[in-house]
Amino acid sequence: MAEKIIGKPAAIYDEFSRKGGAAPTATHYCPGCGHGIIHKLIGEAMDDLGIQDRSVMISPVGCAVFAYYYFDCGNLQVAHGRAPAVGTGISRAQDNAVVISYQGDGDLASIGLNETMQAANRGEKMAVFFVNNTVYGMTGGQMAPTTLIGEKTVTCPDGRDPRFAGYPLHMCEIL
Numbered sequence: 480m481a482e483k484i485i486g487k488p489a490a491i492y493d494e495f496s497r498k499g500g501a502a503p504t505a506t507h508y509c510p511g512c513g514h515g516i517i518h519k520l521i522g523e524a525m526d527d528l529g530i531q532d533r534s535v536m537i538s539p540v541g542c543a544v545f546a547y548y549y550f551d552c553g554n555l556q557v558a559h560g561r562a563p564a565v566g567t568g569i570s571r572a573q574d575n576a577v578v579i580s581y582q583g584d585g586d587l588a589s590i591g592l593n594e595t596m597q598a599a600n601r602g603e604k605m606a607v608f609f610v611n612n613t614v615y616g617m618t619g620g621q622m623a624p625t626t627l628i629g630e631k632t633v634t635c636p637d638g639r640d641p642r643f644a645g646y647p648l649h650m651c652e653i654l
Contacts, residue, residue: 488522490531490551497548507545509616514542517610518549521579525552534577535569537562539591541583541617543610560591563598566605578605585615588624588648599654609650624648 487493494503508514525531535553538546539562547554553576557565562580570578587595587609598605614632615621621634625647629638639647 488519488526490522490525490534491518491549492551495548506549508542512542512616513612514545514610517608518546521581521608522550525577530577533575534579535573537566537569537578537580539582539586541586541615543581543583543586546581560586560589560594562586562591563594563603563605563607566607567598567601567603570604580605580607582607582609583616584609584611584613584623584625584650588650592624592648595650596654611650613647625650 495506496503506515506518525534531552534550535555536546536550537555537557538544539557540559544556547556555565555569562582566578566580569576582591582595587607588611595607598607611625613623613626613630615623620632622630622632622639622644626632626635626639626644627647628641631638635644
């Protein structure tokens with residue numbers, strides 16, 4: 480008999496009452512968005528590792544900020560780009576905490592680029608989930624630092640041209 484693989488991790492709330500709306504078990508994310516899948520994977524890992532009660536999810540602006548709707552763990556919303564700085568403080572002050580920074584590309588690769596690089600350089604004790612959809616999604620699909628060459632957005636309708644907009648940042652290679 481096949482193993483049941485559809486289910487909800489304990490680290491994810493049963494209902495999303497903070498979100499509001501008519502469907503308390505549906506997320507607010509756009510169709511095709513990867514946030515829901517990433518949330519489930521993080522929740523499953525938290526369950527498998529038994530770290531839910533020690534976990535602190537840090538989520539800055541953009542769609543990442545809504546993690547507190549879904550994760551049943553410590554949650555902290557922070558200013559744009561400042562998740563690595565706040566994560567550093569939490570992990571240094573609470574040695575047993577499992578710090579999870581959940582950031583989009585506009586946050587991590589733009590305004591938070593310095594904080595991200597400095598935290599990585601120091602080897603700070605936190606997990607960083609970088610959700611890179613190559614646009615500023617929540618505000619209408621503007622070009623982000625990670626927008627690919629030729630990719631069309633509302634602010635570059637003919638596609639990103641490196642002669643005018645530079646090349647996209649490849650964060651994994653940079654770090």
